[in-house]
Amino acid sequence: MNLDFSPEQVEFRERVRDWLHDNVPAEKRPPDGAEGRAFDLAWQQTLYRGGWAGINWPKEYGGQGLDTFQQLIFLMEYSRCGAPGDHYRFNGLNLAGPTIIACGDEAQKATYLPPILKGEVIWCQGFSEPGAGSDLASLKTRAVIEGDEMIVTGSKIWTSWARFADWQQLLVRTDPDAPRHQGITWVINRMDNPGMDIRPIRDMAGGTDLHEVFYDQVRIPLQNVVGGLNNGWKVSMAQLSFERGTAFMPSQIETQNTIEALIELAKTRRLEDGRYAIEDDHIAYQLATLRAEIRSLLAMTLLGISRNERLAMPGPEGSMLKLFQSELYKRITALALDILGPDRTALDELAGRWPRAFLGSFANTLGGGTSEVMRNIIGERCLGLPR
Amino acid sequence: MNLDFSPEQVEFRERVRDWLHDNVPAEKRPPDGAEGRAFDLAWQQTLYRGGWAGINWPKEYGGQGLDTFQQLIFLMEYSRCGAPGDHYRFNGLNLAGPTIIACGDEAQKATYLPPILKGEVIWCQGFSEPGAGSDLASLKTRAVIEGDEMIVTGSKIWTSWARFADWQQLLVRTDPDAPRHQGITWVINRMDNPGMDIRPIRDMAGGTDLHEVFYDQVRIPLQNVVGGLNNGWKVSMAQLSFERGTAFMPSQIETQNTIEALIELAKTRRLEDGRYAIEDDHIAYQLATLRAEIRSLLAMTLLGISRNERLAMPGPEGSMLKLFQSELYKRITALALDILGPDRTALDELAGRWPRAFLGSFANTLGGGTSEVMRNIIGERCLGLPR
Amino acid sequence: MDLLPSQEQQQIVDAARHFLEGEFPLADALQLAEGESRITREHLTRIAELGWIGIGLEEAWGGVGYGLCEEALLFVELGRALLPPSILCSVLGARIAAAGSTRGDAAEMGRVTGTILSGHCKIAAAVPRTSTSASIGDVVSGEFMLYEAGDADFALMCNTGGAALVSLSALKSLTPVSCIDPTLSAATFAADAIEASAFIATAQDDLYHRGALLCAALLLGIAEATLQRSVDYAKEREQYGKPIGSFQAIKHYCADMAIRCESLRAMLYYASVKLAQGDDSGRFDVHTCKALAVNYAQLNANTAVQIHGGMGYTQEMDIHLFVKRAQVLAGLFGGERQHLRDLLAQPRPD
């Protein structure tokens, strides 16, 4: 039990801090869309040039080959200084990339990994389907093998950033006769592939980052299959453990910024009765409880990393982090609206970012596994309860 | 939509109020045991002599033959003036009695109903079994028919007041080959019947009102069967609807006394920081919320009675009252302990009734159907969700 | 004593629900441009023709002559259909104007009463942004959030002291605000001693508590509509080969939502009767009702999003509109905190 960084780690932290101080862009990220894409790629290019892209990715693919602790140090400094979020880069850096590292062949690694780190491409995901949200194994999008290609027909939903992505990690059913967890294949698809139709979905916070994607006889070369034909369930499970392991670390660290900002809000906003919000004991206790739980979220993250470091693979505890954080975030934003009183209905400066954050928070307990599915996973995989 | 009492009802209320004022005993009920039994029976005798026993029971069995609204008026006045609780009388007055009225034959009614109202006997229940708490239909206590008797072997658990009861309403399996909901019979059993062993269970609040009851070849005449052989499931379901309908009305009304007492406590107790508890906004909002929810509990009770009056039978909404009230009661007592601070660990005068009430409150969300079972019932029977 | 609606009352409810489902299907709201009102001037006159605006107003003033109970029942249906809060303002505004017609500029106020009742006058809701700074009387000051100012004639503002109608033309500078509820327009304004067109003190007609009660009715509509949608969806939508309503997680969410509806409906009936008959506990019961309504409607609407999964998070379904409207209504006629304080301050109700 220690939280000491080695002299090398301390030195590393200084270098990160200095570099970020000099390089984090002053301007805000433009709203989503083509400008958002350009901004994200430019920032990734800056990171790459500075030698900070893919902290824990292998060096031969453009990464830095550093360990989880260095990644942690980097992310903590990164989050602290308010550097740009992952946004469109999220999928490539945290899901598709790590999956190709873990399950891809040499050619795939050489082809797909460097462009991610160099800020040349955006990736998206094609897992969920209209009929199968939480129940991934029941996916129906069909892929028929023909020669050295597969021909894909069906549809996917909840694909973030599809309109602005170059590549897609896609799950398709290649063997309809196999049991439902088998016969699924994980394959790389070009987003400008003929036969695709991409339709944005407006979410309740007003964003259009989510999409439905339709596939009509879309041809994908078999060499794009990662981890082998009909082995996609295993590949995607490996990925979900990244998603529930370290991929959300930045947003866990970010959550601390959010509660601190809310505490500041409570110190400056007055309630209906004229008092500052923080003078209301009910609000104060809620703020304190959230601050405490978010502090423990940091400790859980560090404990999780320590565990991963010893066990070499993220354990099911990542599900606890995901669930805990998403529920905390909902409580933070709901409390913010309570503090704002009648102003809570304003989506502009009047109420700051909070009402939009409140609306956006609903996504957190749905995307990447609903809270109910996460509780099932925790019950079954962490605690061994019967299905 | 009206809450007006007719002139006759107002006049009735005056009579109730006057009589209670003159007759409610000044002394507190002695603790459970033989003295408790004697007190309860004596008070029931007083009620009977005064013409207030069995407000809505048929006149021919000693009841008053009045309607639900008169019963409501009576109970409201009763609760308001702090008259003794049902205690040992609960089962006979609210469960066994109404069931015999609904499903018993003429002889059974004439034999068993008057002694309940006259304060001569105490009843208890024998439904749950060690292996089947919530899952009543899986009960295993066997009854073999032999001539005009059944011979019962098995065990029951959670029987309140068994040591001090004269009669028991017992559910036994009379046809082991029938599907689980069939082959069950509801029968009346004497508590001094040979072959019975009654073992008190100490509950977490220190009480010994609950029991396990063992039956070894216990003989019960078949004329004690209520509602017909193998028809016990239906009889007991009718009973559960009483239990979830009007039987808890007194305790619903009582809950209002409890929250008002807690508000008083908060006005006189000081917190660690020297302020009165009610000056803490967090405590104040919780008290206000509970007061509001308990007010709505009263309104729900009145709405339920109005519905019963139109539909002639308690609907599944009674399950909502049961669940809502038991969860509210837990929150009240937990808040009381929070207000008490370090004194909360004292079971005597120092902290008043609250710590014991807190411990006792755990029974409310377990007995008479756990909160989880109640939510299933509401989901399935009130909302029509699939099983 | 009978807390259920009478046959006549139930007919009002059934007719209203039937009309609203036919004329204002919520699907239409999904097609609106942001800030575009669902209720045009024309709609408002049709609604007025049904007698809804004057439903609880005395006949002597041109109303239909029913009471608060019928008003409350109607507003549950308006809440369920997500009709905008300006209708509530019309109902209350008619009372202010009618009372105003008995004094001061009597003729003018008599005329206004008529235009409100006939749906030819639209009234926007003005909510004090902090109650301490707002002063509402014959002269009005303070900072307000205004909903549906677009083509409105008056703004209605109200606090515990009374309720005022202010001509919208008297408000110099409205600052438009992007409203969380896409079916409502919003703006802020600062009033510096503006003369009200009419003001009515609480002692004369208690519009604050009446407004809070009707607002609670609108919120009950939200709580019930989101429960109903959730139950329907849970029966239909399958995952893992079963309707999701067979999973306890979903089933128990629905059960808790149902209890909230039952509790709030019972309380609304109870408070309506008590306030209508001027009972001692009337105000206590209204505080109770509004506090529960704010809490329960939000819980139900928010839970409905979770039950509907990803689809609930989109604007392709209507669930999000309930979530958003609940936030707007939470602030009208006193927030949850205020009503909780007020109800706790009262003596024990009988």
Add this chain to the structure above:
Amino acid sequence: MDLLPSQEQQQIVDAARHFLEGEFPLADALQLAEGESRITREHLTRIAELGWIGIGLEEAWGGVGYGLCEEALLFVELGRALLPPSILCSVLGARIAAAGSTRGDAAEMGRVTGTILSGHCKIAAAVPRTSTSASIGDVVSGEFMLYEAGDADFALMCNTGGAALVSLSALKSLTPVSCIDPTLSAATFAADAIEASAFIATAQDDLYHRGALLCAALLLGIAEATLQRSVDYAKEREQYGKPIGSFQAIKHYCADMAIRCESLRAMLYYASVKLAQGDDSGRFDVHTCKALAVNYAQLNANTAVQIHGGMGYTQEMDIHLFVKRAQVLAGLFGGERQHLRDLLAQPRPD
């Protein structure tokens, strides 16, 4: 950086758990008469022989020379086994006595340190009934709740200013109290300027935060023990033909309990390290830890009763003991409210 216990630390944990399961099975507690202590004088000396009382005390003072982290790990196990809080008082008492031995009545305090470390001295916990009225220093005043006074030699009392040992013989009139926890005796007393046997100010050795942290460790033991029992029971107990753990209601209760354990364990480790190394955020982290611990241990213990059904409500199972002990520990070394206030008052931690 590695937040997990080292191999050596894990050995301490394993050995402690093994010893406790063998020597103090909780089944024994169910047989005790009310107020009878599970830890006799003899038990205490055996525990002392294991080095537990001096585990975190510097060797120079006769301790084992481990640190706060090892102490915290040990106390999780003591919490799981529901050993009484007097052991916590012994651990802190030894520090007071040892520090006292460097000044004042040095010889006497040196002797006391020895008797505490060898388990020949028992120390009762005295909790200020309201922190405003209690004054703790070389002279002690105020009203206190006292646990395990029975055969104790000293009472330990502590607040943010420091910690004192008071000879039990100096307390004139104890008023016995029936304790909610049947394995603990309790009493109240009013101290009117009683001279302490020893006092140590927070500036010299911060026993308030150390005590709060170790108390949080005891509470984590409760949270984990009740989770474990619930999971075991949910796998075993069948209803409707299935283990109850396969029902989502129960499964999700267990999942939430598991998150609380993970959160609290991580926070305990983190706070132990931070407080031990005198980090700026150390006290913030302890406030956080104790506030979470009080909340989570109660939630877990209370939920465990519900999961165990009727049996959980009886004294035939041990669940009720955890519920009750959590109430006692909630008040030791500052309650939840106090720690929440304190952590909110601190600047943003790094």
